Amino acid sequence: MKRKVTLKQIAKELDVSISTVSKSLRDSSEISEDTRLKVQAFAKLYNYKPNLIALSLKNRKTKTIGIIIPEIVHHFFATVISGIEHVANEKGYNVIVTLSDESFDKEVINMDMLANGSIDGFIMSLSKETQLRKDFHHITEVINQGMPVVMFDRVTNDILCDKVIIDDNLAAFEAVQKLIDANFKHIALITTVDYVSVGKLRTDGYVKALKANNMEVDSNLILKIEDIDNCTEQIENLINNNKIDAVFAVNELFAVTAIKAAKKRGIIVPDDMAVIGFTDGIISKYSSPSITTVGQNGIEMGGKAAQMLIDRLETELEEEEHYKTEVIETHLVIRESTPTL
Amino acid sequence: MKRKVTLKQIAKELDVSISTVSKSLRDSSEISEDTRLKVQAFAKLYNYKPNLIALSLKNRKTKTIGIIIPEIVHHFFATVISGIEHVANEKGYNVIVTLSDESFDKEVINMDMLANGSIDGFIMSLSKETQLRKDFHHITEVINQGMPVVMFDRVTNDILCDKVIIDDNLAAFEAVQKLIDANFKHIALITTVDYVSVGKLRTDGYVKALKANNMEVDSNLILKIEDIDNCTEQIENLINNNKIDAVFAVNELFAVTAIKAAKKRGIIVPDDMAVIGFTDGIISKYSSPSITTVGQNGIEMGGKAAQMLIDRLETELEEEEHYKTEVIETHLVIRESTPTL
DNA sequence: TGTCAACACGAAAACGTTTTCGCAACCTGT
DNA sequence: ACAGGTTGCGAAAACGTTTTCGTGTTGACA
Secondary structure: OOOOOOHHHHHHHHOOOHHHHHHHHOOOOOOOHHHHHHHHHHHHHOOOOOOHHHHHHHHOOOOEEEEEEOOOOOHHHHHHHHHHHHHHHHOOOEEEEEEOOOOHHHHHHHHHHHHOOOOOEEEEOOOHHHHHHOOOHHHHHHHHOOOOEEEEOOOOOOOOOEEEEEOHHHHHHHHHHHHHHOOOOOEEEEEEOOOOHHHHHHHHHHHHHHHHOOOOOOHHHEEEEOOHHHOHHHHHHHHHOOOOOEEEEOOHHHHHHHHHHHHHOOOOOOOOOEEEEEOOOHHHHHOOOOOEEEEEOHHHHHHHHHHHHHHHHHOOOOOOOOOOEEEEOEEEEOOOOOOOO | OOOOOOHHHHHHHHOOOHHHHHHHHOOOOOOOHHHHHHHHHHHHHOOOOOOHHHHHHHHOOOOEEEEEEOOOOOHHHHHHHHHHHHHHHHOOOEEEEEEOOOOHHHHHHHHHHHHOOOOOEEEEOOOHHHHHHOOOHHHHHHHHOOOOEEEEOOOOOOOOOEEEEEOHHHHHHHHHHHHHHOOOOOEEEEEEOOOOHHHHHHHHHHHHHHHHOOOOOOHHHEEEEOOHHHOHHHHHHHHHOOOOOEEEEOOHHHHHHHHHHHHHOOOOOOOOOEEEEEOOOHHHHHOOOOOEEEEEOHHHHHHHHHHHHHHHHHOOOOOOOOOOEEEEOEEEEOOOOOOOO
């Protein structure tokens, strides 16, 4: 159990100064080739690696990115992390992951915790509660301290910073338009409550599509779900009590639950009812029938977010107020839950 | 854009020494109530928070746990991280996540990167390639430096450290035994290649169950899959070319693919063929029919691992060679892919 | 031989903390 | 009035780096 060797120890061992050791290892021309090689050999022998914490303190850079997401047990967020991790790693950054569990308080606590020197910048997606309360003081505070923040997916206009999103409104519009094109007349919407930003945008897209085609927006066909864990009953009610020939759901879970509800009722998907979901995750791919869905590339989103953050970190120019919002392309992944359109 | 305030700045501003400020903030009795309150008020006003990097350097503790897993876009690993993050957070630790992508080299690189001061200990699950090569020098090295390591799920006997596992062998045995009890006679196994530790153990459990019941182990009914991404064809072959009335699969993907293959052939699950999978994730829950599976509680595993690591970190006693292996209970989650047993 | 540059290296500051120790100034009791 | 004990605070070391600046030794050159 040998502790990690430090410059000081090498210096002592070789009877030179710490400076000499440091310079030797960094191949400074100040040091004679003799000592340089001697030091380097010794360092290699003892497997010297500079202590990153000490470097962080000295350089005031940690080469670490902080991530705050609502939860990780959620395929989309997992893919985003994966995307972040890969480009971060490529650029020599580590990622430190914290979960808000959709709680405002945890989001704040985690942010405070990381903001005290542990990281160089944030990549985050807002918790539901934060979106509900519209309280973003913790984020502005961090930004004011000069720490860059990149938000993705669940963002807000109340904060000025770099963002990576998809065009939820457009994607929803296009998905519903597809259903309309395929001659479906009674298209239901299963969505979240309005304060969830992406839910609201997708809802708007649905409404827009109907209106653009002069179709009536029937509020009975719009189900807004608050508690995602207990959506089954509500969705069954929706399907059992209405004449519906297509469903647009704002996430995978709602989509698959709708299919199960239909199946229970003897409604065949896609013959009697078409379903389009949102997010191309595990569920859409492996459920039976597999689900046509709006694919949002989480890996790409994460990668882009990391890219933007690192760019900002590494251009010292402090070009404030030059924030960009990147829009990642979505695409409809056609599967079995829709008839060949 | 005000930089974070430091002790030094407070000291200067209040015309006292840094020591005085530090002590005041830590409520030292050495300092008069007068100055103490004055400093505290000032600190609160400027929202002083100690710099964690500086503390890490001083205390030689980062209060951060390093995680190395094969991939994160995998429900089981995501749940484990979730478990780790929650107990870590509770104890005041952060987690830094790195992915090996099943690659030995990335595993080594990530380990080296984190071992240089960034973290206090590791929680990890071996990459496939590492298991194949049986090269664990990077892990022993880290352990020898006095940094605790907790391994979970994909572990190895070649390393002495704390471990959290499930009894893969027993769980597989019991699952297969269930099938046998239900009078299935031709039970196929879809598993991974042998070097994946958990795959091997589950395979052994399958064999053991058959033998224990004096059933023949038919190698035609055992499919070992190397490339998990292209398993469909092999699984279809297995099902199409053999008389099979039940399938035991060592993961969700194989299970759902088997069901799809059966469906394609007009075989009804569970009436004509029963399926039991492994890992109670998204797929098992939402596929149709939903899949009976061996549940391994990732949250619990992660939580336990974090607990063990933190315990070891916080008992200075250095009680080496007293490593424990925790076995997390599994349980069969009965769903639609098996007849009521 | 004296001067000046080149060379090779070391001392020290800095990053932001905590903590040990020392040292004044004051107070107490005789 | 003086020994001894509090009280309140500051200096400095330490954690492990990097880097600036200084400095002593050499060699060359006039």
